[in-house]
Amino acid sequence: MEAGTHATDEASSSRMRIVSEPNREIDKATTERFGVPSLRLMENAGAAVASFALERYPAAKRITILCGKGNNGVMVSWSREKLHEAEKLVQCCSSQSRRN
Numbered sequence: 001m002e003a004g005t006h007a008t009d010e011a012s013s014s015r016m017r018i019v020s021e022p023n024r025e026i027d028k029a030t031t032e033r034f035g036v037p038s039l040r041l042m043e044n045a046g047a048a049v050a051s052f053a054l055e056r057y058p059a060a061k062r063i064t065i066l067c068g069k070g071n072n073g074v075m076v077s078w079s080r081e082k083l084h085e086a087e088k089l090v091q092c093c094s095s096q097s098r099r100n
Helices: 020-034 038-054 073-085
Strands: 003-005 016-019 062-067 089-094
Touching: 020 038, 038 073, 062 073, 073 089
Parallel strands: 062 089
Antiparallel strands: 003 016
């Protein structure tokens, strides 16, 4: 498991959680030191989420992606696209409430 990524054990339920604060620092360093664009990092993260879901739940027909605050849009879009390619029904939800 990569830094900032946590998965619960089999007994408690299977969920992958990406923790944003440590990842922001890693993303910034990767972009600055190695020239990897942040868009590519988000696409890679989205592909990893989709890969995790497909490997962990190959028989699942529906998959829900829950997003927290932050810049998750590209990652979620990329995950959704990859899961759709695998013929999965995908629902994306935000944990943030919208206020007017």
